[in-house]
Amino acid sequence: MSKRELSYEYCDQLVRDFEDVVEQPMIRKSSVYYTGVDLGTACVVLAVLDENHKPVAGAYRYADVVRDGMVVDYIGAVKVVRELKQQIEEKLNTELIYGAAAIPPGTDTLDAGAVKNVVQAAGFELTNVLDEPTAANKVLKIQNGAVVDIGGGTTGISILKNGEVVYIADEATGGTHFSLVVSGAYNMSFQEAELYKREAKNHKELLPVLKPVVEKIASIINQHIKNHNVEEIVLVGGTCCLTGIEDIITKKTGIYTHKPQNPMFVTPLGIALSCTQEGID
Numbered sequence: 001m002s003k004r005e006l007s008y009e010y011c012d013q014l015v016r017d018f019e020d021v022v023e024q025p026m027i028r029k030s031s032v033y034y035t036g037v038d039l040g041t042a043c044v045v046l047a048v049l050d051e052n053h054k055p056v057a058g059a060y061r062y063a064d065v066v067r068d069g070m071v072v073d074y075i076g077a078v079k080v081v082r083e084l085k086q087q088i089e090e091k092l093n094t095e096l097i098y099g100a101a102a103i104p105p106g107t108d109t110l111d112a113g114a115v116k117n118v119v120q121a122a123g124f125e126l127t128n129v130l131d132e133p134t135a136a137n138k139v140l141k142i143q144n145g146a147v148v149d150i151g152g153g154t155t156g157i158s159i160l161k162n163g164e165v166v167y168i169a170d171e172a173t174g175g176t177h178f179s180l181v182v183s184g185a186y187n188m189s190f191q192e193a194e195l196y197k198r199e200a201k202n203h204k205e206l207l208p209v210l211k212p213v214v215e216k217i218a219s220i221i222n223q224h225i226k227n228h229n230v231e232e233i234v235l236v237g238g239t240c241c242l243t244g245i246e247d248i249i250t251k252k253t254g255i256y257t258h259k260p261q262n263p264m265f266v267t268p269l270g271i272a273l274s275c276t277q278e279g280i281d
Helices: 003-023 074-092 108-121 132-140 175-186 190-198 200-225 245-253 263-273
Strands: 034-039 043-049 055-062 098-103 125-131 145-150 155-161 164-171 233-236
Touching (some): 003 055, 034 074, 043 074, 043 263, 055 263, 074 108, 132 164, 132 263, 155 200, 164 200, 200 245
Parallel strands (some): 034 098, 098 125
16 A cells, blocks of 8 residues: 555554544543644534543534635634533533634634634633644644645645645635536525535535536645645545545546545644643744
8 A cells, every 4th residue: 555545554444434423422441632623614623632632522503604715703612612612521521621723724823823812711721822734644644745725715835845834824715616607507695505405415506506616626636736746635624525626636637636525624633733731832
């Protein structure tokens, strides 16, 4: 089995394990718990790992507290994170102390402070803040390629060489644009379109409708990778759940594009893997 196949196998198994503990938490004694807090445009996800960095619990909630990668409802964001934290604590019968977070690449001067404040106000001791695609690569373990995190509002790109990030970028195109297209094409409200696109049974029908937006994302990727030797592209983020998105991007970029099992959970798991026991200011 190649290193590429091994990394995919590790990622997919970790996601499967996390999906299992979201449904049925793993109640076992651990000296410490590490929590990844992913404040997404459409969904807030908390992923909890034990001392051996194995998933033990998780929770998520669709919420409109972040737009285009920026916190727009601070009070609402704190409330959601605090409630998800308490929900998991009750199930595990323990207190979650340490938390880490992530932000879209290149937005550290704009919004890192808000994200930090949300996590701390929700009751965590914040131990790390990193950019989303870099967090995702903690799970993906890409050596030479690009991690593309397509969220609700933005597409974040991290290019890696020998496992190190050498370039990051963030562009304002994502799942929100999918919803706007669906809303117009089907004469639905934006909220109805959001719900409609999440249903996997609708994806085959929606793919031709959304193809122009996917091709725009592919052109954004091409723009940022053109001066780099990218061997593979890996898609993460909730918007990548669209069935067939990876095939369109492979065709438009000419580079093999892989999508892990349930790409919505890759980044929060990577954030949790980046969590430590040392607080930051």
